[in-house]
Amino acid sequence: MTIQIVLALAVFGAAYVFIATEKVNRVTVALVGAALMVVIGATDDKEAFFSEESGIDWNVIFLLLGMMIIVGILQQTGMFEFLAIWAAKRAKGRPFVIMVMLIVITAVLSAFLDNVTTVLLIAPVTLLICDRLGTSPIPFLIVEIMASNIGGTATLIGDPPNIIIASRSGLTFNDFAANLAPIVALLLVVFVGLAWLMFRKQLHYNPERVERVMALNEKEAIRNPRLLVISLVVLTLVLAGFILHSAIHLEPSLVALLGAGLLMLLARLELRKVFADVEWETLVFFAGLFIMVGSLVNLGIIGFLGETVTEAVGDNYFGAAVVLLFGSAVFSGIIDNIPYVATMAPLTNDLVNAGGAAAQPLWWALALGADLGGNATAIGASANVVVLGIAKRNGHPISFWQFTKYGLIVTGVTVTLSLPYLYLRYFAG
């Protein structure tokens, strides 16, 4: 083992520790880590910027950028608020029915939009509805976080780990929908049952408060009907572009960018407003992360690990899927699932390349473990942290353990249920 490899592993390990403990801003950690990799000679400008194997994955960065622009414009329409209030009124103020409707709305929206945006839009309207109902919003906010992480698992664009997996594996939007959406739909049904078991005693129906919910006027939430129509048309076109990938031969990143450009052109909003919702920090974090992981690829560390794991797995791909599923869930509960998947994707790629079609389900084990594992703890996914912040600001703090005790149950059940799905669909017989 050369001194360069030792130094690169030390930089990578230290970066993981800092990201996991959140002692230093994660963007700073990723950039400093990438800079140190350059200093120790583990990467250079050609590798970092132009290599498909060991450089910044521009498909991931630009897919995220395009979707952030589209969602940023869409969220100015008031559609999300309309849906949530409409659902609460249809439920006639019955708390558990409202909870189920919010779970479904959040999960479906999360499948097509990023999880953080979805919860940022759903949480305030949930607080309003609970305020009108005179009930605690905490159970509602907790289930929305979890529904967002479960729903985001269903599609290529639903959760950033899936975007990384898609780019590294070459799997399409349709592959994700066909392989993950069925189990996600099943998990959502189970999750509704879990929500009833976990929170039924905290939900109180107060007929006197119902009229206050019914008095909310959801139509007033739609601020710009023209923008709503345009946004929905463009979003539909973008989704059609993802689905028709094999016919139009456009990568999802290009489809998203073309959609974002078209929407900007039609929406005629100030550029400042359009770009205000782009999470530049997240994009830079991804870039730094790719350079760090790419440095390990350059030095042959990932290749060596891939060979070692491939040898250890042999042709026992179901065993590998079990380890990947549960291991990913545990890791994702402890650290951000983005750096975890960025590291595991090249390794999984080696395994799949060695095993061919028989090893392909390992991608789904990685996606299910990493995405569903985000529900395990209060810091398991970005959506969790964002909603807990909103809850605290609004006078309803949710402690780490208050969330985590429910998170562990939901993660345990959903990940465990994913195992028979993987077995029956890909390995049985």
Add this chain to the structure above:
Amino acid sequence: MHASDIATTLPIVDRHTPALKAAGLIAAADAGGLIVANSQGEPVGVVASVDILRLLLPNYLRDDMSLAAVVDEKGSEEMWTTAANRTLGELIDDDAVRMPDLVAVDADATIVEIAAQMADARVRVVLVRGPRGTAPRFVTLPAVMDAIVRFATQSGAGA
């Protein structure tokens, strides 16, 4: 004319002041902001009226302004009752709120000096340094403007 000639006393609040009391002080004085004192009662900063208005609103309406339109008249009235539980401490601790430090001038500062300090710090009120133990006095932006207009008129510039 010096700072001491146009200085006046102003209501001072602290982190324990209820939001509704602060709102009442602003309404009564038509003030653009309130002076905030530290735990020793010394004036340390200025909180803008519009930030106190933010404090009166439920947080979720600040997170998503479009929700304000969906609430009916009765619901709107009920919302102000929740504001009664809030204090200025929440505003002072809010990272999104900028509470500029109080700018201080000497009692013999000229109007030009005060105007320059206000323009530089972009504040509407400055503290006039005085002997320890005396009630704090302040110069407000309208008082400075008034003095400037009077000087300019006397010298014929405004004619």
